[in-house]
Amino acid sequence: MAAVSRMGIFLGLDASALAEVLAAATLATAQAGEAYVCQGDPAHRFYLLVSGRVRLSQVTPEGQQVVMRFIAPGEEFGIVAILGRLPYPVTAEAVEPAVALAWSGEAFNRLILRHPQIGLNGMAMLAERVREFQDRLREAGTQRVERRVANGLLRLARQAGRSVAEGVLIDLPLSRQDLAEMTGTTLFTVSRTLAGWEERGIISSARKRVTLLQPHALVAVAEDLPEG
Amino acid sequence: MAAVSRMGIFLGLDASALAEVLAAATLATAQAGEAYVCQGDPAHRFYLLVSGRVRLSQVTPEGQQVVMRFIAPGEEFGIVAILGRLPYPVTAEAVEPAVALAWSGEAFNRLILRHPQIGLNGMAMLAERVREFQDRLREAGTQRVERRVANGLLRLARQAGRSVAEGVLIDLPLSRQDLAEMTGTTLFTVSRTLAGWEERGIISSARKRVTLLQPHALVAVAEDLPEG
DNA sequence: CGTATTTTTGAAGCGATTCAATGGACGTGG
DNA sequence: CCACGTCCATTGAATCGCTTCAAAAATACG
Numbered sequence: 261m262a263a264v265s266r267m268g269i270f271l272g273l274d275a276s277a278l279a280e281v282l283a284a285a286t287l288a289t290a291q292a293g294e295a296y297v298c299q300g301d302p303a304h305r306f307y308l309l310v311s312g313r314v315r316l317s318q319v320t321p322e323g324q325q326v327v328m329r330f331i332a333p334g335e336e337f338g339i340v341a342i343l344g345r346l347p348y349p350v351t352a353e354a355v356e357p358a359v360a361l362a363w364s365g366e367a368f369n370r371l372i373l374r375h376p377q378i379g380l381n382g383m384a385m386l387a388e389r390v391r392e393f394q395d396r397l398r399e400a401g402t403q404r405v406e407r408r409v410a411n412g413l414l415r416l417a418r419q420a421g422r423s424v425a426e427g428v429l430i431d432l433p434l435s436r437q438d439l440a441e442m443t444g445t446t447l448f449t450v451s452r453t454l455a456g457w458e459e460r461g462i463i464s465s466a467r468k469r470v471t472l473l474q475p476h477a478l479v480a481v482a483e484d485l486p487e488g
Numbered sequence: 489m490a491a492v493s494r495m496g497i498f499l500g501l502d503a504s505a506l507a508e509v510l511a512a513a514t515l516a517t518a519q520a521g522e523a524y525v526c527q528g529d530p531a532h533r534f535y536l537l538v539s540g541r542v543r544l545s546q547v548t549p550e551g552q553q554v555v556m557r558f559i560a561p562g563e564e565f566g567i568v569a570i571l572g573r574l575p576y577p578v579t580a581e582a583v584e585p586a587v588a589l590a591w592s593g594e595a596f597n598r599l600i601l602r603h604p605q606i607g608l609n610g611m612a613m614l615a616e617r618v619r620e621f622q623d624r625l626r627e628a629g630t631q632r633v634e635r636r637v638a639n640g641l642l643r644l645a646r647q648a649g650r651s652v653a654e655g656v657l658i659d660l661p662l663s664r665q666d667l668a669e670m671t672g673t674t675l676f677t678v679s680r681t682l683a684g685w686e687e688r689g690i691i692s693s694a695r696k697r698v699t700l701l702q703p704h705a706l707v708a709v710a711e712d713l714p715e716g
Numbered sequence: 717c718g719t720a721t722t723t724t725t726g727a728a729g730c731g732a733t734t735c736a737a738t739g740g741a742c743g744t745g746g
Numbered sequence: 747c748c749a750c751g752t753c754c755a756t757t758g759a760a761t762c763g764c765t766t767c768a769a770a771a772a773t774a775c776g
Binding site: 318320321322324326328339340342343349350369372373374375376377378379380382383384386387388389390391393394395396397398400401402441443444445483484 | 546548549550552554556567568570571577578597600601602603604605606607608610611612614615616617618619621622623624625626628629630669671672673711712
Binding site for chain 3: 632633673674676677694695
């Protein structure tokens with residue numbers, strides 16, 4: 261409960277309200293690779309990630325996959341459930357063992373009506389999400405691939421970065437393909453881009469793992485500054 | 489008040505609640521070209537458009553402009569004001585004479601806490617917005633320019649389309665530059681693309697105006713179907 | 717140790733951008 | 747009402763960034 265009270269969407273709730281929130285929740289665990297929700301299924305549950313990582317992705321009618329974002333502990337997914345029984349627009353899949361709290365759409369609706377603070381926090385959370393997507397859309401429309409990949413890595417580092425001896429490790433199983441699907445390019449181009457940075461000592465990479473050795477240099481790439 | 493009660497964010501409120509909402513609002517008018525909010529200014533007001541059209545755009549550090557979306561009557565903008573005094577991430581500018589209701593961030597916060605239904609509706613509205621941006625991000629990452637422009641036009645038609653004798657007029661002053669900034673390309677490419685469609689009889693265009701003559705054919709382009 | 721998955725690398729080709737220059741539409745003021 | 751300046755749109759030609767496809771190398775896993 262202490263952990264839950266620190267989560268953005270439940271900030272400012274008193275103990276009894278938190279107890280009520282928790283009483284309505286069920287615990288949902290998933291193993292690596294297992295899906296919480298599948299694109300196209302009717303949305304009836306809303307989730308709040310407690311631990312692990314979840315990848316949100318969308319498949320196009322042509323079968324191409326696009327990675328929307330990674331969900332970190334404390335963030336929600338499946339919000340569409342509170343709108344009624346629309347289909348989920350994305351697939352949410354655990355990339356490592358994960359634990360989440362889940363509410364039915366109806367139950368969460370009732371919670372919001374009884375505790376307006378949740379609605380307020382939820383709007384704040386979603387507004388922030390909108391802002392992030394706006395930023396990415398701007399990037400997608402104006403930046404070259406190298407900058408987009410740099411921005412993608414920096415976003416991941418902020419969200420899932422772990423300080424290690426050499427720099428900042430992005431603590432996720434992250435393939436070249438994933439990065440390509442996040443930044444709207446191909447795994448080939450990502451591979452070449454990372455290879456270039458590795459040569460310049462900016463990052464070090466292994467299979468499904470990237471470590472930022474000189475984050476400031478990557479910021480310079482992302483902002484298109486002359487290299488320092 | 490009747491008009492306000494039909495707006496998504498105030499759905500389900502009773503008369504006294506609506507009166508309270510309106511009492512806290514101020515009316516803000518803008519002429520064509522005038523800005524409601526400017527990117528970078530501290531966000532202290534939240535708006536609900538009553539009539540007219542508003543364009544949300546973002547300027548990159550390099551000075552390029554990106555058009556995020558057009559706001560139609562009944563839609564909100566400036567939501568970031570309820571998060572505290574963060575800067576507005578976008579500029580909101582009337583493209584034709586507009587009227588909007590405005591609340592201070594604090595006042596709207598209080599309204600949400602007194603009438604939780606507003607928070608619920610607001611979350612629904614924002615969740616829908618997130619979904620739209622996700623779709624556009626997917627398009628930006630996977631589709632070629634022609635399809636993106638087709639999708640952009642169809643989105644505008646859905647939102648601001650008006651049936652006329654020849655087809656569906658997009659009832660907005662819409663330059664090639666605007667379309668380019670919405671779809672992440674250049675005005676040159678948009679010009680060539682529209683010229684091609686005009687030749688095929690799919691659209692008809694004039695200065696800052698586009699009419700869809702065969703919407704279904706444009707859908708075919710957007711979905712990359714063999715032309716019918 | 718063999719198989720599957722991920723990553724690297726090369727070469728060819730194309731879609732889209734860039735830049736420059738022209739053409740057309742609109743509004744304003746004489 | 748015509749002439750002007752401004753803004754918007756078109757068009758052509760050159761260039762480039764990125765994709766595409768093929769093939770091989772590296773790494774993980776049973």
